[in-house]
Amino acid sequence: MAVRQHPVAGAALWMAAALVSFILMAVSGRELAASFSTFQILLIRSVIGVLLIGGLVWLTGWQQLRTHRVKAHLGRNIAHFAGQYGWFYGLGLISLAEVIALEFTTPVWTALLAALVLGERLTAPRWLALLFGIGGLLLILRPGAGVMHPAALAVLAGAMGYAAAYIFTKSLSGTDTPLCILFYMTLMQLPMSLIPLSLLPDQPQWLMPQGELWVWMVLVGVTAMSAHYCMTKAFQLADAGVVVPLDFLRLPLIAVVGFVFYGEALDVWVLLGALLMFGGNLINLRAEWRRQRA
Template sequence: MTAPSVLQATLWMVGALFSFMAMAISGRELSAEFTTYQILFFRSVIGVLLISFLVSRSGWAQIKTHRFKGHLIRNVAHFGGQYGWFFGLAFIPLAEVIAIEFTTPVWTALLAAIFLGERLTLPRLTALVLGITGLLVILRPGMGAVHPAAFAVLAGAIGYSLTYIQTKSLSATETPLCILFYMTLMQLPMGMIPSLMDWKTPSLGSVPWIVLVGVTAMSAHYCMTRAFKLADATVVVPMDFMRLPLIALVGYLFYSEVIDWPVAVGAAMMLAGNFVNILAEHRKRLPLHSD
């Protein structure tokens, strides 16, 4: 891994971070006018147009698949994850949404052990314990009512973890564009059908937010994918952790949100656990040198 590749990966991660922040802001703005289902529908419409354009340039043959069931499972889980995330944006502080979302690696490790037979090593168990403890610190059960939106985001994080497990399986036979194509296509009716039951025609002022939420949903994942191709996870993932302080700053500047200490402490515990696991995985991949 050369210095130029690390610099390029950093630039791609800057793009990913700004995309995630813009998606969170646009989701918050749209939640004042639309239901979560309608936001997800708009997101899928923009996504279908963007992905169809990219597939048309690289070849439609790649979307032929014999794994329709696998795509369906992945997209039901991902739609659930997206619903929990966008629902949470409307009701709880932005920093709390991102902090709870950072439990996704915890549930991914647990599901990978159950469904893929992956070993729960000591670093993974450390991440698991710190992640769950950090979550309990944030939610503070027994110390007052927890907003239902926090549980929606938590359920969304579990949905995301199942998505990652299924993506790992699909990536053995499908191209990234194929996976994204079926993601946008399958999730389109999932958002459209419930949206029609309580349809609100977009106002002219909401159109830029609709375009932004759709474009940034695609650009965030594209930028992160490019970053992972150029640099190790030990370089890329810590940069992704910057989402939390950055989104907290956005919440403070735009929505007058103040982070309370349990969110900060709980998030720090989660990030520490994830970082321990990432470093351990990196060391396993280092070549052995003999003197």
């Protein structure tokens, strides 16, 4: 007899695949940041994404692209593009661990938006996760200590953009397929990165990737698609307040990568802040697991 998989367990498996994709995307972004502007990285990522998702849709059927929620897709992609810009911008200026730790404030903003927009209830464990998240953020940024890099604020703003995108994703996953969501993501975000490159006078000159830089460009495009496909599948199985905290395992892994390959020091304040956020979200995750089992 087949064993039915628990929804939270299924979401955890999809988020594990997303976690690997996000780490590879971060490393690729760091490698590219020294040579290309953020807008050019996002543009090539979108071009690769259109080709990949277009090929998958061609194989599986164009009918799954039908949607009556174009405005929701547009809102999601404006928010997600803002999040991506802040994230990739920070990768070239601050440590990998700090970028990921600041991105981990996303559950704080997601829980608040989920309560306001989706009507998800703010239970006591979710309130604890919010308080722990704010405390962790203060430890990481240490306002007034004179150590906060301006790029950290860009990453923090990007985390807010991600939170809004997650809310749209949770809503869209109830009516549209993951491939549909990804297709419109790449299609809509392509001109969002092309227009600034064409119109803004202070943007660096367009550069054609050479040699191994093409490998990093392709990896950015592939992992961006795989990460969001896996995350969309996870959202179909569990609430936004459950799915997003599962991503916290990224921090120790990316900290090791930054230490080994880039010589980045392990900032104790960043680690303590992220640990505080993780503790709050672990309490929330255990409560959600028990609630769903009941």
